[in-house]
Amino acid sequence: MAKEIPNLMAEARAGTGKGAARQARREGKVPGIVYGDGKDPMPIAFEFNDLLTKLRAGRFMSTLWNLKVDGETDVRVICRGVQKDIVKDLPSHIDFMRLRRTSKVNLFIPVEFVGHENCPGLRKGGTLVTVRPEIELIVTAGDIPESITVDLSGLEVGDGIHVHDVTLPEGSKPTIDRNFAIANIAAPSALKSEEDEAGDSDATEDAAAPAEGDEADENTEE
Known part of the structure; x- marks a missing residue:
């Protein structure tokens, strides 16, 4: 059975460049870009809290996502980079690459x-x-x-x-x-304990038993 691909919601972002990205951040969004598959790059934006939750859940960059953008055909993407604010350590920009069904x-x-x-x-x-x-x-x-x-x-x-x-x-x-x-x-723990006890018992007996040479010496003295 094929694994269900989780959806990732985004919205189209007007304009590119630093100015448009800063505007998206002022609106409480994380700007991003989708590229690859021989098509033009598409600027997008994500709701900050929703994206942060997914990032903190783990495996974000190794998960195949079904990107949904209003007015656009759904596309399969994988994250190829997350830029973070160097002070707050929060996402400030994110890059995605389009994948074909035959892509590895x-x-x-x-x-x-x-x-x-x-x-x-x-x-x-x-x-x-x-x-x-x-x-x-x-x-x-x-x-x-x-x-x-x-x-x-x-x-x-x-x-x-x-x-x-x-x-x-x-x-x-x-x-x-x-x-x-x-x-x-x-x-099982019980078996381990028995083996450990048996090992300790054998070691004690070995230490207590006289060596063959010692027995011989005792007999000679008698």
Whole structure:
């Protein structure tokens, strides 16, 4: 299933240049520009609070947006730069690039774990430790996956899941070449405690037991 592309609301901005940008800021808006795809740049503006909320939510620059501007055809865009006020650290200008459906783009795709009921490690009390709740993939703009499915069926305590163990959506690939970890099945706390206690007990017995040479010396003295 293709991932739903979130909407990003903007309005057309009259004029370009520093003067027009300053006017937009005086009106409580953040000026921006959309470029690319062989078309003329389009000056736009965003409501300050709405844009700030989205920026602070995270992943803004790695999210594919459906840009909606009154009087214009919706277009898919990705953020390519956010300028900030050096004193207030708030957005003062934002740049977007148009994308075609066939364009390749880097996006973070969430990981979905299934097969919990068929995982022996979890049934024995193990814990699923998620190393990467999202994986950055190179995907096609027109076919963004909703999630990456990881099947836990058959995994035992101590087993790990790496990216090469997972079937990725067709046409996508990780931005990292190495076989990185996604998750693992950790031992239950009780088992860890028992192993630690057993290790401590063995160490105590080893320390208390006389060495063979010591026993030989004692017998000789007798």
